[in-house]
Amino acid sequence: MRVSPRARVRIDAEHNHNYTSTALPDRPPCHPHALYLADRQGRYRLLAFDLDAHRHGADAVATDLARLRLWLSERAIPHVVAHSGTPGSRHVWVGVPHGASAELVSRIARALSGWLPTLDTAALTNPRTGCVRPPGARHRCGHVSALDPDIHGVHGTITPRQIHTAAAALERGTTADVLHELLVTLQTPAPAAPSPGDRAADHPRTIATDESGALRLTGAVRDLGDGTLRRLAEPAPDGDYSAHGYSILLGLALARLRLEDATALAHAQANIGMEHFRSRAESGRRVPRSSSEARSLLERQWNRAVLAAAHLPEGPPGSRGSNAAVVATVAAIQAAADAVPWRWAGRSGPADRAVLDALCRQVLEAGRPAVDIDVRRWAQAAGHSRSAVARAAHRLASPDDTGHAWLVREHPGDRTQAATWRLLGLVDQSGTQGSPAPGVSELEGGEVQLGGLDSVTTETSVSDELDAEVAQEERRSLKTRLERRLEHVKQDVWTYGRGLGHHLERTRWALLCGLTTLVDLMSATGYGATRVWRHIETLCDWGLAVQDNRGVRACGDPSGVAAQLGVLGRGAERVDEHVIDRIVRDWWDEEERWRRRPGKRRTGAAPGPTQVILPVVGSAGWRQRLGRFPTRVGGRADYKTARDLARQVLPGSAVLRTAA
Numbered sequence: 017m018r019v020s021p022r023a024r025v026r027i028d029a030e031h032n033h034n035y036t037s038t039a040l041p042d043r044p045p046c047h048p049h050a051l052y053l054a055d056r057q058g059r060y061r062l063l064a065f066d067l068d069a070h071r072h073g074a075d076a077v078a079t080d081l082a083r084l085r086l087w088l089s090e091r092a093i094p095h096v097v098a099h100s101g102t103p104g105s106r107h108v109w110v111g112v113p114h115g116a117s118a119e120l121v122s123r124i125a126r127a128l129s130g131w132l133p134t135l136d137t138a139a140l141t142n143p144r145t146g147c148v149r150p151p152g153a154r155h156r157c158g159h160v161s162a163l164d165p166d167i168h169g170v171h172g173t174i175t176p177r178q179i180h181t182a183a184a185a186l187e188r189g190t191t192a193d194v195l196h197e198l199l200v201t202l203q204t205p206a207p208a209a210p211s212p213g214d215r216a217a218d219h220p221r222t223i224a225t226d227e228s229g230a231l232r233l234t235g236a237v238r239d240l241g242d243g244t245l246r247r248l249a250e251p252a253p254d255g256d257y258s259a260h261g262y263s264i265l266l267g268l269a270l271a272r273l274r275l276e277d278a279t280a281l282a283h284a285q286a287n288i289g290m291e292h293f294r295s296r297a298e299s300g301r302r303v304p305r306s307s308s309e310a311r312s313l314l315e316r317q318w319n320r321a322v323l324a325a326a327h328l329p330e331g332p333p334g335s336r337g338s339n340a341a342v343v344a345t346v347a348a349i350q351a352a353a354d355a356v357p358w359r360w361a362g363r364s365g366p367a368d369r370a371v372l373d374a375l376c377r378q379v380l381e382a383g384r385p386a387v388d389i390d391v392r393r394w395a396q397a398a399g400h401s402r403s404a405v406a407r408a409a410h411r412l413a414s415p416d417d418t419g420h421a422w423l424v425r426e427h428p429g430d431r432t433q434a435a436t437w438r439l440l441g442l443v444d445q446s447g448t449q450g451s452p453a454p455g456v457s458e459l460e461g462g463e464v465q466l467g468g469l470d471s472v473t474t475e476t477s478v479s480d481e482l483d484a485e486v487a488q489e490e491r492r493s494l495k496t497r498l499e500r501r502l503e504h505v506k507q508d509v510w511t512y513g514r515g516l517g518h519h520l521e522r523t524r525w526a527l528l529c530g531l532t533t534l535v536d537l538m539s540a541t542g543y544g545a546t547r548v549w550r551h552i553e554t555l556c557d558w559g560l561a562v563q564d565n566r567g568v569r570a571c572g573d574p575s576g577v578a579a580q581l582g583v584l585g586r587g588a589e590r591v592d593e594h595v596i597d598r599i600v601r602d603w604w605d606e607e608e609r610w611r612r613r614p615g616k617r618r619t620g621a622a623p624g625p626t627q628v629i630l631p632v633v634g635s636a637g638w639r640q641r642l643g644r645f646p647t648r649v650g651g652r653a654d655y656k657t658a659r660d661l662a663r664q665v666l667p668g669s670a671v672l673r674t675a676a
Contacts, residue, residue: 019051019061019062019111019183019186019187020051020052021051021052021053021054021055021060021061021062022052022055022056023039024037024038024039024052025037025038025039025041025049025050025051025052026038026049026050026051026052026147027047027048027049028047028048028049047154048149048153048154049149049150049153049154050147050148050149050150050153051147051148051149051150052145052146052147053139053140053143053146053147053148054118054143054144054146055115057115058117058118058143058144059115059116059117059118059143060112060115060116060117060118060121060140060143061111061112061113061115062109062110062111062112062186063109063110063111063112063116063121063140064107064108064109064110064139064140064148065084065107065108065109065110065128065132065135065140066100066105066107066135066136066138066139066148067080067081067084067100067105067106067107067108067132067134067135067136068100068105068134068135068136069103069104069105069134070105071133071134072133072134073104074103074104074105076133076134077104077105077106077134078323079323080131080132080133080134080135081097081106081108082320082323082324083131083132084108084128084132085097085108085324086324087198087202088108088110088198089492089496091190091194091197091198091499092194092496092499092500092503093110093190093194093195093198094110094111094185094186094188094189094190095108095109095110095185096108096109096110096151096163096168096182096185096186097109097163097164097167097168098150098151098161098162098163098164099161099162099163099164100149100161106164107148107149107151107161109150109151109186110186110189110190111185111186111187111188111189111190112189112190112191112192112195113187113188113189114191114192114588115192116192116195117192118143120192120195120196120199121140121141121143121195122140122141123199124140124195124198124199124202125137125140125141126141127199127202128202131202149161151163151179151182163178163179163182166316166320167320168181168182193396193591197381223322223323223326226274226275226276228275228276230274230275230315230318230319231275231318231319231322231323232269232272232273232274232275232322233269233270233272233322233325233326234272235272236272237271237272237273238270238271238272239271240267240268240271241267241270241271241489241490243267243347243489243490243493244264244267244268244271244489247260247263247264247267247289247493248264248281248287248288248289248290249286249287249288249289250288250289251288251289251291251530252289252291252292252530257291257292257297258292259496260289260292261289261290261291261292261293261317262317262320262321263489263492263493264281264289264290265278265317265318265321266321266324266325266489267489268281268321269318269321269322269324269325270325270489275314275315275318278314278318279311279314282294282310282314292313293305293310293313293314293317294310341385342379342380342383342384342385342491343380343490343491343494345379345385345439346376346379346380346439346494347490347494349372349376349422349439349440350373350376350494350497350498353369353372353422356542357539357540357541357542358542359416359542360522360542361519361522361541361542361543364407364408364411365542366505366518366519366521366522367398367400367404367405367407367408367518368408368411368412369522370398370399370400370408370502370505370518371394371398371400371405371408371409371412372412372422372423373398373498373501373502373505374394374397374398374502375387375389375394375423375437375439376439376494376498377397377495377498377499377502378394378397379439380491380494380495380498381495385438385439386426386436386437386438386439387436387437388434388435388436389434389435389437390429390434390435391405391406391409391429391435392594392597392598393434393594394409395590395594396590396591396594397502398502398505398506399502399505399506399507399510399587400518401590402594409423409425409437413425420440421440422439422440423437423438423439423440424437424438424440425437425438426438501525504521504524504525504528505518505521506587507521507574507575507578507587508574508575508578508583508584508585508586508587509560509574509575509577509578509581509583510574511578511581511583511586514581514582514583515578515581515583515586516554516555516558516577516581519543519547519551520551520554520555522541522543523537523541523543523548523551523552523555524551524555524560524561524570526540526541527555527561527568527569527570528570532566532567532568532569533567534548534549537552537568552568555570556568558572558577558580559571559572559573559576559577560572560574560577592663596659596662596663599638599662599665600655600658600659600662602638603638603639603642603645603658603662604645604653604658606638606639607639607644607645607653610639641665642661642662642665645658646658646661
């Protein structure tokens with residue numbers, strides 16, 4: 017109930033599917049009840065994807081659930097899966113604390129319906145009365161909606177701790193920007209909805225069972241990809257043992273290995289990446305699992321991984337950016353950047369690294385090393401102002417202290433056309449420089465050298481031997497890592513000036529990655545001992561870190577600290593300013609086209625800065641909605657007044673915000 021967007025709830029007191037609205041009670045009602053998904057202003061604060069087994073059956077729901085969860089996980093969108101109460105059906109819940117426009121949610125629902133035949137879009141297209149029964153609510157037939165124990169449970173059961181974790185995931189939620197990126201991914205020609213019986217036959221990866229009854233993919237066994245081998249040998253980079261272990265299982269499944277192979281790898285202590293299947297987190301330390309617990313967990317996760325691997329989308333949503341050369345380029349750049357932490361420890365270093373990471377993520381999304389990106393969108397992705405991003409891009413395109421550049425601008429922007437930027441990656445130069453080719457290498461004395469950076473294309477990549485499926489797995493891992501990194505960077509608490517600053521953000525991120533000692537923190541951040549201790553003291557003072565006999569650990573709520581500092585919402589304000597920029601630009605372009613049009617009809621005077629705009633919604637342009645573009649004496653454009661007028665429509669109309 018604590019995530020309800022409204023102070024009211026709908027209750028079926030007579031158990032006859034006749035829901036009436038009533039005040040939100042202190043305790044969940046004993047009768048069937050449903051939560052509104054949108055607030056009174058029509059902005060969705062909750063999303064509930066209802067996968068209904070009535071028409072296509074439970075197997076089709078399982079297929080659609082795997083596909084939907086894969087797309088959400090690729091975007092690092094926290095989600096909660098619950099049995100809807102109807103056998104075989106599922107509800108997938110996503111929180112949107114700052115809200116998303118009804119039009120955006122409706123477009124996502126329509127796009128998903130082409131890929132997920134079992135999806136019921138009714139509640140997602142009706143912001144006024146759309147509601148869904150939450151976990152814990154009864155069905156009129158007697159069933160109760162509950163968290164899916166196969167996904168959220170421990171030993172197949174749900175405990176109060178898992179319920180609290182699920183509620184926290186909904187409260188943390190995602191943003192409208194991330195949902196819009198999901199929509200862009202989904203807005204491709206959807207396939208004709210096949211019947212559930214046709215899916216397995218038409219899909220290039222089919223599922224079978226081995227002698228023990230465990231799932232597996234059919235086909236000849238393949239060599240493990242470089243990404244899977246690397247993850248087997250290294251611990252979870254961000255401390256998320258579960259996600260790290262699952263990504264390994266996905267790679268094993270794509271290589272056509274079996275559960276017995278995964279079990280053997282999990283038992284080998286040398287495979288650090290499989291630690292999740294040998295121990296669990298308890299009071300800040302790892303506690304060995306019993307043999308039965310470890311076996312049960314591995315079997316559950318293995319079957320999930322095989323199902324997800326078999327039903328990876330074959331269309332554009334799954335194949336975008338899976339080019340092996342592009343993935344290898346981004347992986348090489350990230351490794352090179354991690355090898356020179358002092359490059360990002362200078363005054364402008366955090367902004368430079370955030371800008372580089374944001375471009376890497378965009379390259380993975382586009383599937384090519386050169387992408388068109390405007391400075392405002394880049395700024396939103398990197399968590400910095402557009403001026404800071406413009407300066408950072410200029411620095412990254414110029415040779416730095418290591419003598420190398422990280423990216424290059426191929427084509428400048430022109431009015432509404434964004435500039436084209438290309439990543440500069442590692443090139444195989446073994447023909448002229450000896451073997452191995454120059455790259456990130458360790459010199460005598462422990463010094464790290466960065467070399468051999470130049471433009472890379474698909475023909476020069478050293479990863480051509482990776483097949484498409486393994487490259488796609490590597491892409492997902494890189495995207496998830498970059499998205500988590502950028503989400504931390506974009507927290508309002510790190511705002512320069514009144515906030516804590518992005519240098520402290522780098523230190524806290526190192527703590528989140530599991531580094532606890534002074535030497536490790538200095539090595540990861542490039543800061544000296546005095547500065548690291550100063551960062552730790554500041555983070556501890558604000559409750560964002562704690563120090564005890566086990567070392568230093570990250571903790572606390574950055575949003576709460578941002579509220580104390582008075583900077584909560586700065587990121588959203590920056591996004592609003594960018595929307596206003598686009599409104600004013602489009603408004604002026606429409607004004608110029610109108611002025612050049614022959615036989616135009618004259619309208620009244622432009623509205624003044626103190627007038628309230630009653631916007632026209634629909635397909636009308638900004639000039640028709642807001643009137644003539646304001647001008648100064650002499651006819652010159654008055655951009656200040658135009659921005660003030662555009663700002664009036666921003667908070668009051670989600671439709672206008674989406675249209676911008």
